[in-house]
Amino acid sequence: xxxxxxxxxxxxxxxxxxxxxxxxxxxxxxxxxxxxxxxxxxxxxxxxxxxxxxxxxxxxxxxxxxxxxxxxxxxxxxxxxxxxxxxxxxxxxxxxxxxxxxxxxxxxxxxxxxxxxxxxxxxxxxxxxxxxxxxxxxxxxxxxxxxxxxxxxxxxxxxxxxxxxxxxxxxxxxxxxxxxxxxxxxxxxxxxxxxxxxxxxxxxxxxxxxxxxxxxxxxxxxxxxxxxxxxxxxxxxxxxxxxxxxxxxxxxxxxxxxxxxxxxxxxxxxxxxxxxxxxxxxxxxxxxxxxxxxxxxxxxxxxxxxxxxxxxxxxxxxxxxxxxxxxxxxxxxxxxxxxxxxxxxxxxxxxxxxxxxxxxxxxxxxxxxxxxxxxxxxxxxxxxxxxxxxxxxxxxxxxxxxxxxxxxxxxxxxxxxxxxxxxxxxxxxxxxxxxxxxxxxxxxxxxxxxxxxxxxxxxxxxxxxxxxxxxxxxxxxxxxxxxxxxxxxxxxxxxxxxxxx
Amino acid sequence: xxxxxxxxxxxxxxxxxxxxxxxxxxxxxxxxxxxxxxxxxxxxxxxxxxxxxxxxxxxxxxxxxxxxxxxxxxxxxxxxxxxxxxxxxxxxxxxxxxxxxxxxxxxxxxxxxxxxxxxxxxxxxxxxxxxxxxxxxxxxxxxxxxxxxxxxxxxxxxxxxxxx
Numbered sequence: 001x002x003x004x005x006x007x008x009x010x011x012x013x014x015x016x017x018x019x020x021x022x023x024x025x026x027x028x029x030x031x032x033x034x035x036x037x038x039x040x041x042x043x044x045x046x047x048x049x050x051x052x053x054x055x056x057x058x059x060x061x062x063x064x065x066x067x068x069x070x071x072x073x074x075x076x077x078x079x080x081x082x083x084x085x086x087x088x089x090x091x092x093x094x095x096x097x098x099x100x101x102x103x104x105x106x107x108x109x110x111x112x113x114x115x116x117x118x119x120x121x122x123x124x125x126x127x128x129x130x131x132x133x134x135x136x137x138x139x140x141x142x143x144x145x146x147x148x149x150x151x152x153x154x155x156x157x158x159x160x161x162x163x164x165x166x167x168x169x170x171x172x173x174x175x176x177x178x179x180x181x182x183x184x185x186x187x188x189x190x191x192x193x194x195x196x197x198x199x200x201x202x203x204x205x206x207x208x209x210x211x212x213x214x215x216x217x218x219x220x221x222x223x224x225x226x227x228x229x230x231x232x233x234x235x236x237x238x239x240x241x242x243x244x245x246x247x248x249x250x251x252x253x254x255x256x257x258x259x260x261x262x263x264x265x266x267x268x269x270x271x272x273x274x275x276x277x278x279x280x281x282x283x284x285x286x287x288x289x290x291x292x293x294x295x296x297x298x299x300x301x302x303x304x305x306x307x308x309x310x311x312x313x314x315x316x317x318x319x320x321x322x323x324x325x326x327x328x329x330x331x332x333x334x335x336x337x338x339x340x341x342x343x344x345x346x347x348x349x350x351x352x353x354x355x356x357x358x359x360x361x362x363x364x365x366x367x368x369x370x371x372x373x374x375x376x377x378x379x380x381x382x383x384x385x386x387x388x389x390x391x392x393x394x395x396x397x398x399x400x401x402x403x404x405x406x407x408x409x410x411x412x413x414x415x416x417x418x419x420x421x422x423x424x425x426x427x428x429x430x431x432x433x434x435x436x437x438x439x440x441x442x443x444x445x446x447x448x449x450x451x452x453x454x455x456x457x458x459x460x461x462x463x464x465x466x467x468x469x470x471x472x473x474x475x476x477x478x479x480x481x482x483x484x485x486x487x488x489x490x491x492x493x494x495x496x497x498x499x500x501x
Numbered sequence: 502x503x504x505x506x507x508x509x510x511x512x513x514x515x516x517x518x519x520x521x522x523x524x525x526x527x528x529x530x531x532x533x534x535x536x537x538x539x540x541x542x543x544x545x546x547x548x549x550x551x552x553x554x555x556x557x558x559x560x561x562x563x564x565x566x567x568x569x570x571x572x573x574x575x576x577x578x579x580x581x582x583x584x585x586x587x588x589x590x591x592x593x594x595x596x597x598x599x600x601x602x603x604x605x606x607x608x609x610x611x612x613x614x615x616x617x618x619x620x621x622x623x624x625x626x627x628x629x630x631x632x633x634x635x636x637x638x639x640x641x642x643x644x645x646x647x648x649x650x651x652x653x654x655x656x657x658x659x660x661x662x663x664x665x
């Protein structure tokens with residue numbers, strides 16, 4: 001244990017890893033604070049660079065950039081009432097109310113301080129939850145993996161803040177994309193239409209870059225520039241934070257727990273955590289009427305929650321290769337690329353790498369406080385960078401970055417096509433995160449499904465007869481039936497209302 | 502590119518049917534009951550079902566609730582009311598430029614194409630030439646330097662090879 005820990009520290013304290021953490025933190029802070037550029041986009045654009053880093057440095061860049069971007073999305077939210085990342089949207093109003101009162105430093109102080117605490121508590125949950133779950137998962141067979149993957153896919157559709165039927169359709173679309181190529185149990189070319197480029201299937205990373213980065217640029221093309229931020233001198237950012245920490249223990253505990261749970265659920269990430277936590281905070285508050293007028297309670301709870309969910313999102317990703325959110329969907333790609341294949345054996349065979357990952361998380365969250373304060377002070381300068389200067393460079397990076405992942409120009413075509421698909425889907429209310437989950441997990445679902453069927457000689461009984469499999473199956477079926485029940489309930493309600501009227 | 506639910510739903514039904522048909526054409530694996538055809542057919546069936554439900558308007562109330570929630574909490578930037586044709590062109594510009602690069606990138610080279618990409622996106626977003634031109638001259642060279650020299654990505658030199 002001690003030897004593993006020392007080895008982990010040695011891995012993290014290598015100069016290239018420390019430099020990677022620092023640079024990606026600055027990058028994450030800058031991208032996250034620009035309205036219209038999300039934390040997921042920041043992470044997706046980093047992937048090609050991680051190709052050329054050592055495994056630990058690669059993971060470190062993803063962890064630090066995403067943590068910083070989630071926090072810094074709060075900055076334009078508080079100052080301009082435009083959330084920098086979707087994860088900040090839930091409490092933008094509250095933070096902006098502080099700015100209207102002339103106290104933006106309190107809102108930003110709460111955001112940075114409680115984000116960092118939330119991130120650290122989320123990491124602790126990862127440290128506590130992952131090893132025992134890994135031990136349990138070592139006994140899983142393909143039947144359990146099949147249900148686990150199905151449950152993951154259904155969770156993503158259930159928690160999407162949208163129409164659940166559209167979310168399921170998006171997820172199926174992702175599964176269909178994963179069918180392309182010869183990567184199936186029989187090795188038969190499927191849906192390749194005679195193209196050699198399609199034989200290898202659709203590469204996940206260019207598809208993600210297209211869906212998350214290029215489609216955001218496409219949306220930005222017709223949006224006006226955000227208003228200029230007036231230059232402003234901030235008072236002390238951290239003043240009074242300790243008092244608030246002592247004053248509101250429960251919102252913090254609740255925010256962290258909700259964040260951790262939502263993070264662990266596949267597909268549900270920081271934005272979902274913030275929405276749920278903010279509304280919970282309002283419901284349980286003794287003074288709900290103060291919400292929206294510059295009140296710390298909701299900000300503390302939701303700010304802690306979205307950062308806590310980031311770390312716990314790594315639990316299903318590391319254990320089963322099932323992404324906890326869109327950022328870990330990208331991270332899984334990086335893990336495979338770097339030979340850290342997700343699975344329970346990661347915790348026994350590469351324990352030092354796992355400890356290193358925890359250390360990086362904690363380090364990044366500590367680093368968030370000083371770097372975040374510098375970022376807040378420089379915000380009025382950085383936020384004045386015109387969108388028309390940033391977006392063209394992003395288009396360029398989308399193309400070159402994806403090309404770099406395989407030195408093949410078909411990858412650029414993938415980016416363009418998926419950019420278009422992502423744009424059209426988003427515009428029509430189809431959640432793209434569900435599709436991404438389908439693409440990432442398609443191969444795993446099919447492999448476990450077909451292998452299980454071959455093992456059981458075509459019988460479906462073993463899918464339900466093993467104890468853990470039966471529980472997972474029941475949960476999955478309940479998740480499938482949920483939209484139907486919701487629809488039937490809605491129908492019954494409208495019919496009832498029409499009758500009583 | 503906003504389409505009514507009926508259209509997107511029916512498109513999904515068509516896609517699902519195509520997937521089922523395509524799956525049914527795949528050859529089975531000798532001696533095995535389940536082959537590569539099972540998964541596309543299951544997925545296709547699911548798509549047909551979902552597409553039909555969407556075109557019937559199932560669950561659209563939930564979607565409106567989420568939208569209203571977001572609108573109430575923040576100043577979402579309104580889309581500028583430009584002429585639809587110009588807006589559509591602007592939106593499609595980034596993927597179109599990337600596809601053009603795939604076609605002519607090898608001949609013209611990275612730096613020249615990247616100049617075109619940056620300049621056109623920047624101008625389309627309303628930047629003045631005073632900003633767009635220097636950006637289009639500097640950004641491609643820096644990106645080229647980083648990717649070719651530091652990351653060793655073989656970007657095509659084309660008609661304007663860089664000294665490094």
